[in-house]
Amino acid sequence: MGEPAESRGYPAHWEADVVLRDGAAAHLRPISTDDAERLQRMHAAQSESSIYLRYFTYKSTLTPKELRRFTQVDHVDRVAMVVLLASPSGEQEIIGLGGYDRIDGSAEAEVSFNISDAHQGRGLGSILLEHLAAAGRERGLRRFSAEVLPQNRKMLTVFSEAGYEVQRRFEDGVVLLEFSIDPTERSRAVMEAREHRAESRSVAELLAPKQVAVIGASREYGSVGYHLLQNLVEGRFTGGVHSVNPEAFEVGGTEAYASLAHIKQDVDLAVVAVPPERLAEVVIDCGRHGVKGLLVVTSGLDRTEGLGLDQRELVRLARQWGMRVIGPASVGLINTAPDVALNASLSPQMPLRGGVGLFSQSASIGVSLYAAAHRRQIGLSAVISAGNRADLSGNDAMQRLEDDEATRAVGISLESFGNPRKFSRIARRLSLTKPVVVATSDVTGRRLPPGHDVRTTSAPQGALDAMLENSGVIRCGNHDSLMDVLQVLATQPLPAGGRVGTLSNSPSMSRVLADAAEAHGLEAAHLDGSLDLEGTQREAAAALAEALDTMLGAEEVDAVAVCLQPSITGEHHDHSRTILETAQQHPKPVVVSLIGILEPDVPLNHVAAAAPVLATGSLQQGVPVFSSPARSMAALGKIVTYQRWRRQGIGEYRVPPDLEGTQAQRAGDELLERWLGESVDGADLCRLDPGRTDQLLEVYGLEAMESAPFDTEDEAVEAAERLGWPVAVKATSSHLRHRLDLGGVRLNISDATMLRRTVAEMRHQLAHYGAPGLEIQTMAPIGQGCMVRAIEDPLMGPVVSFGISGDAVDLLDDWAHAVPPLTDQDIRQLVRGPRAARKLLGHRGLPVVDIAAVEEVVQRVALLKDNHPQVASLELAPLLAAQEGVRILHAAVDIANPEQRTDSARRAISRW
Numbered sequence: 001m002g003e004p005a006e007s008r009g010y011p012a013h014w015e016a017d018v019v020l021r022d023g024a025a026a027h028l029r030p031i032s033t034d035d036a037e038r039l040q041r042m043h044a045a046q047s048e049s050s051i052y053l054r055y056f057t058y059k060s061t062l063t064p065k066e067l068r069r070f071t072q073v074d075h076v077d078r079v080a081m082v083v084l085l086a087s088p089s090g091e092q093e094i095i096g097l098g099g100y101d102r103i104d105g106s107a108e109a110e111v112s113f114n115i116s117d118a119h120q121g122r123g124l125g126s127i128l129l130e131h132l133a134a135a136g137r138e139r140g141l142r143r144f145s146a147e148v149l150p151q152n153r154k155m156l157t158v159f160s161e162a163g164y165e166v167q168r169r170f171e172d173g174v175v176l177l178e179f180s181i182d183p184t185e186r187s188r189a190v191m192e193a194r195e196h197r198a199e200s201r202s203v204a205e206l207l208a209p210k211q212v213a214v215i216g217a218s219r220e221y222g223s224v225g226y227h228l229l230q231n232l233v234e235g236r237f238t239g240g241v242h243s244v245n246p247e248a249f250e251v252g253g254t255e256a257y258a259s260l261a262h263i264k265q266d267v268d269l270a271v272v273a274v275p276p277e278r279l280a281e282v283v284i285d286c287g288r289h290g291v292k293g294l295l296v297v298t299s300g301l302d303r304t305e306g307l308g309l310d311q312r313e314l315v316r317l318a319r320q321w322g323m324r325v326i327g328p329a330s331v332g333l334i335n336t337a338p339d340v341a342l343n344a345s346l347s348p349q350m351p352l353r354g355g356v357g358l359f360s361q362s363a364s365i366g367v368s369l370y371a372a373a374h375r376r377q378i379g380l381s382a383v384i385s386a387g388n389r390a391d392l393s394g395n396d397a398m399q400r401l402e403d404d405e406a407t408r409a410v411g412i413s414l415e416s417f418g419n420p421r422k423f424s425r426i427a428r429r430l431s432l433t434k435p436v437v438v439a440t441s442d443v444t445g446r447r448l449p450p451g452h453d454v455r456t457t458s459a460p461q462g463a464l465d466a467m468l469e470n471s472g473v474i475r476c477g478n479h480d481s482l483m484d485v486l487q488v489l490a491t492q493p494l495p496a497g498g499r500v501g502t503l504s505n506s507p508s509m510s511r512v513l514a515d516a517a518e519a520h521g522l523e524a525a526h527l528d529g530s531l532d533l534e535g536t537q538r539e540a541a542a543a544l545a546e547a548l549d550t551m552l553g554a555e556e557v558d559a560v561a562v563c564l565q566p567s568i569t570g571e572h573h574d575h576s577r578t579i580l581e582t583a584q585q586h587p588k589p590v591v592v593s594l595i596g597i598l599e600p601d602v603p604l605n606h607v608a609a610a611a612p613v614l615a616t617g618s619l620q621q622g623v624p625v626f627s628s629p630a631r632s633m634a635a636l637g638k639i640v641t642y643q644r645w646r647r648q649g650i651g652e653y654r655v656p657p658d659l660e661g662t663q664a665q666r667a668g669d670e671l672l673e674r675w676l677g678e679s680v681d682g683a684d685l686c687r688l689d690p691g692r693t694d695q696l697l698e699v700y701g702l703e704a705m706e707s708a709p710f711d712t713e714d715e716a717v718e719a720a721e722r723l724g725w726p727v728a729v730k731a732t733s734s735h736l737r738h739r740l741d742l743g744g745v746r747l748n749i750s751d752a753t754m755l756r757r758t759v760a761e762m763r764h765q766l767a768h769y770g771a772p773g774l775e776i777q778t779m780a781p782i783g784q785g786c787m788v789r790a791i792e793d794p795l796m797g798p799v800v801s802f803g804i805s806g807d808a809v810d811l812l813d814d815w816a817h818a819v820p821p822l823t824d825q826d827i828r829q830l831v832r833g834p835r836a837a838r839k840l841l842g843h844r845g846l847p848v849v850d851i852a853a854v855e856e857v858v859q860r861v862a863l864l865k866d867n868h869p870q871v872a873s874l875e876l877a878p879l880l881a882a883q884e885g886v887r888i889l890h891a892a893v894d895i896a897n898p899e900q901r902t903d904s905a906r907r908a909i910s911r912w
Helices: 033-045 048-055 064-071 124-138 153-160 185-207 224-234 276-288 311-320 363-376 394-403 420-431 463-471 479-491 507-519 537-553 576-583 629-648 663-678 690-699 713-723 752-769 824-832 835-841 851-867
Strands: 016-019 025-030 078-086 092-102 108-115 143-148 167-171 174-180 211-215 240-244 254-257 269-272 293-296 324-326 332-335 342-345 353-360 380-385 409-413 436-439 474-476 499-504 559-564 590-594 606-611 621-626 707-710 727-731 745-749 774-778 784-793 797-804 815-818 871-881 886-888 891-895
Touching: 016 185, 025 124, 025 311, 033 064, 033 078, 033 092, 048 108, 078 124, 078 311, 092 124, 108 124, 108 153, 124 143, 124 153, 143 153, 153 174, 185 293, 185 324, 185 332, 185 380, 185 394, 211 224, 224 240, 224 342, 269 276, 276 293, 276 311, 311 324, 353 363, 353 394, 353 479, 363 380, 363 409, 363 479, 363 606, 380 394, 394 409, 394 420, 409 479, 420 436, 420 463, 420 629, 436 479, 463 474, 463 815, 474 479, 474 629, 479 606, 479 621, 479 629, 499 507, 499 537, 507 559, 507 629, 537 559, 537 576, 559 629, 576 590, 576 606, 576 621, 590 629, 621 629, 663 690, 663 851, 663 891, 690 851, 690 891, 707 713, 713 727, 713 752, 713 774, 727 752, 745 752, 752 774, 784 835, 784 851, 797 824, 797 835, 797 851, 815 824, 824 835, 824 851, 835 851, 851 871, 851 886
Parallel strands: 108 143, 211 240, 211 269, 240 254, 269 293, 293 324, 353 380, 353 409, 409 436, 436 474, 499 559, 559 590, 590 621
Antiparallel strands: 016 025, 025 078, 078 092, 092 108, 143 174, 167 174, 332 342, 332 380, 606 621, 707 774, 727 745, 727 774, 784 797, 784 871, 797 815, 871 886, 871 891
């Protein structure tokens, strides 16, 4: 199994920050000998009942021997973890303890828990169980058992609701529990549901505080502290507002306090606008006074050498007291709910109340998005600016906005990813009920903006885009496109399909509309869309209403695009109210574009006739107006594509019958750990030899055809006799192995004479390629060459790629990518994703290959890669797809010691 157990040392990678059931943060880590005193203090604070339920007897204190046993563990056969929170004095205290002891060297361990009386009901038991199970699986355990007194209903509930298949029996007055700790579909679902509830509540507490303190509030107009306080007060926040400034008696019409200690109410949210060098003392003071969360407007923490906290220290310090952090360099939080009316931001105005939730990262982008929403009159439910995103992320925001009944569409601007696998998982679930519109740049994930301290990706170009596409999000390449799409989603119902009717008072513009529709994947409905708007304004409005009503009522129309230009005199009439009133009588979306407008005061790219949302989750009243037909159709096209994805569903996670359960994963882990332990000098990357490659593939039901390298012509003939005629001769070089056109492959060699001649010719021909080695392989059936690659990416984890062998991948980079786990639908799209994949489906008379067999191979590779981060890269090239079945002609596997993935079978918030 690789490294000896006794030399593994302290498993630092088990440390994690977690979100508790009530939304607070806490730190979980393996126990250490330094925890003895903390454990004694926790025991002393427990009730007699709690002590009895844990130890089956009462003991007033723990003996030195017991403390040594509990705190001195080997992290292999005896494991214990503690959850820590800081007390008001700043001392880290144990609020929960869980551990296991392996039973007689077997694959089973007895597990136990002890939760502080003061912190019961916060979900500590279930969190500890998840982390202990993950550690146990890493150490080769398969089952947990426990002995619980019948009256300990809370602990029995922890086990029964964990999602595992728990067997229980009653014996000698004790309930005996046993269960496998292998993850199941139900246990994963339970974990994700608990994670969702906790993280949603964590953000909800910040968006709806009862008491807010502005630390750094100022009387100086133009200062950040002045405007933060002013905006909170003038926004009519329904809770209490307090200013903290030790040098003033009154700030912004509110009494100023020297510190949090002088405020009588419990502060929920601290808005922090102090110089970087004061941030540490402010965070500590907030922690000691029970503040739930910090909104840090302070910037420059990435440039604070010698001045105070950096961003990592800020988050670490805040989480010691259970506080979440928004920022640093945030421009604020907004909640437009009437019963909250929170404007803890630098925006002087509350936005229009509506159904769009906005999340952004860097401060400048946050300002830009809010300004665009305000200018366009898009109604918002909530705005979260994460600034440098040191803690609270887009994943947290999506968890909350999914639960928020007032939010019907979500807009996200991403400049970096902290946990893209988790993002994909949450976004896919959220997108099934609410549109998620995401703006990213071409370098998102590859280059970090200032202040962002996360991993970057080295995956192939397009892998991140594929992950977003599979998540169901509406991808936009810039913020104008993001706001265009949100403008439609905020005001219009989702289209039933992609058939678009066009209306215009210009025949040429009708054609432009139809062309724009087709350019964005829509189908122009062949209906007369000509408008005559000459005459009085009332006559024009009546004609428009009649034509629009007819178009919307047509069965062959799913949406209507209107394009209007001024009358022949150049006069523009505002028909938005007429369009709105007519459209509201039909469950179909309408988009409008205006062209030829000369008046500078006529707004474009906005919601005309805008009015706030009146009912929870309802559409904002208004008409989306754009500056061009192309812009309106681009937004509508993206929404239609999303609606198709949503109706299609995400497919099912299917596993070949021989790979059900965890036997393959365990077998693969055993092989890989052993091989990694045997790698020379602990090399970072180790290429498996053909024998070991075949062993690993066999675990997942994959088999590569045998090939035999040779040095002499006699060895080649001997290998051919053993493998069977006819044979193929191939160069061993990866860039020549499948290139018939470059002379790297010779086929259908039927006898020894022909083989000897072929070997001589190939060596002569390939000399200018550096004289690569040659190998013999028996001939496979005729088919189409494909390539499957899988890598372990530091940011995204497993990435699987599929392409068609030859120039398509070598010159045109024609790959499709996906991030496991993959549904049957994901695999189908992956195999059909490359442009050259039509060659598999009978293109221009080519035989149709066994596409189901290709998909099964891809599925097995995806499972292998998802289960084993130790596999740094895997390549099947070529994979020969025939009319019946597939053949793997060559396989290569590199292994390495893996980094910890950003999404795993245990709950944890990103450390940085």
